[in-house]
Amino acid sequence: MRFTLDQLRAFLAVARTGNVRRAAEELHLTQPAVTARVRTLESALGVELFDRSASMRTTKNGAALFGYAEQYLKLNSLIQRDVGRPDGVASLFRIGVSETIVQSWLPDFIAALREEFPRLNVEIDVDISRSLREQLLSNAIDLALLMGPVSDYRVENIALPAYQMTWLRAPSLAVSDPAEGAPVITFARDTRPFRLLKETLLERYGTGAVIFPTSSLSACFRLVAAGLGIGALPLSLAADYLASGQVEQFDPGWIPAPLNFTASYLATPEAVVSGRAAEIAQRIAVAYDKK
Template sequence: MRFSLRQLEVFLATARHENVSRAAADLAMSQSAASGALKDLESQFGVQLFDRRGKRLQLSELGAQLRPRAENLLAQARELEQALSGREVAGRLQVGATLTIGNYLAVQMIADFRRRFPAADVSLTVANTERVAEMVAAFELDMGLVEGEFHHPDLETRHWREDELQVFAAPGHPLAGRPALSDDDLLGLDWIVRERGSGTRQTFDRAMHGILPDLSISMELSHTEAIKRAVESGLGVGCLSRISLVEAFARGSLVPLAVPGRDFHRHLNLILHRDKFHSAALSEWLSLCQQSWSDILPGQYGKGEQSG
């Protein structure tokens, strides 16, 4: 064999960081050793894997074509190493999740996974839908759990579960306790909502079709808890996943507002790279995701309030 797994590690780390120094640090090796490994790999086959633009190294057309194969080959080699050591479900699994999922669902799922497979190490990256999708497409994450909708030719989307947004306010809001809000009521409110690019904002904008341009968006915040605190302080009303509001509704610091004329339902999805090798750890994680809906949700919303 004319290349080594270490050379592939350097190639992939350089593709992620677009810099040999950072790739070397990631792999705990010297910069000169990493540069030498990359140079040897290219010279052995007479190819150029990167276009050098100043200090940045961007994948060449050939490098971009080879990256998924190199990712999969290295993943299979690691799985073989784990099998040889008697640890079938082991190694590092890198999961991405959007804010609602990451803050209210994923941590418990990771705890369950670690109890079942103590040799596996799961890391969690929390970001909005666009960023998680970008990282999965770049092989920086093994998979993503997202709230938003998107289209990417390299990514596979699997429906995971149903969810629903809920409009809410502070208990002392003038419209608290109103049986139902009309469009005129919605137009008279000050809204505190998620930022553009988030799945929650996508669903909110879609639900408010026809009146969206005329809504008073007073604040856009990138954190669910910040929106809840702002609404509790009487700065406006919000619209978030019911999953994130269960505890606040239970203690009475926030109250739901009924908006029967608008559809706030949405899908939560799993996303994977189409060329991603499914290691034993990833396969088991996906299996856990599929069963987690029935394990986590019963009773979570309270009587008569379960979403989906």
């Protein structure tokens, strides 16, 4: 009796989703390829694993195999990670990151990750949290550092320190309230921080506050420093601008809500490296938050 890891992965994907099409999307394979792997596995085991008349529901044998297959793949992942360390893992690891983290502790995280897994090939995609969530659920990335948590039963979320928000202005800009005419410079329009800020501004000032959303946080700080508006931005990212006197904090009587982030990954049996990377991300983020 011989079977392969790829056949077990195909079986688990179909068993989890109950659908060959969704399993194929998750594995980035064609539907015939997934079907062929499942059929070959059934032939090797000499049993049927799915009831084809009931939307690919597992049979009694399939249900029994499910737990063993998860353990088998997890053990394989642990062997790859631990045997022969530190050179035990040599594969592509895809990370999706919110720009807020890019502008803060991402370099320290990548350095720590590479220190533990020196042969890991890291690929980084910077995007808004909504897109990162979609990429994670479609298995296009292995780890998402985003505004979370991701509400999906397949996802493990590890909480990261929140980013406190603040109001910023150029010292030359005599504005003490968002309703005084200066535009509010902040996160891009299709992000959660923008939506929450817009709702609060509308509730407090009606249409008296104008928002200038920007897709680049670096551009936000430069625009605020140039006196072109006031900023509703993360405090920790403003440290250099505050130290140099290019911007200053001010208090209009309220502060936007903190931004909550998570290190999120699909909790599959083979997500050992993803889980360890999420733990490293949490450690680095906590250290950065204490500075």
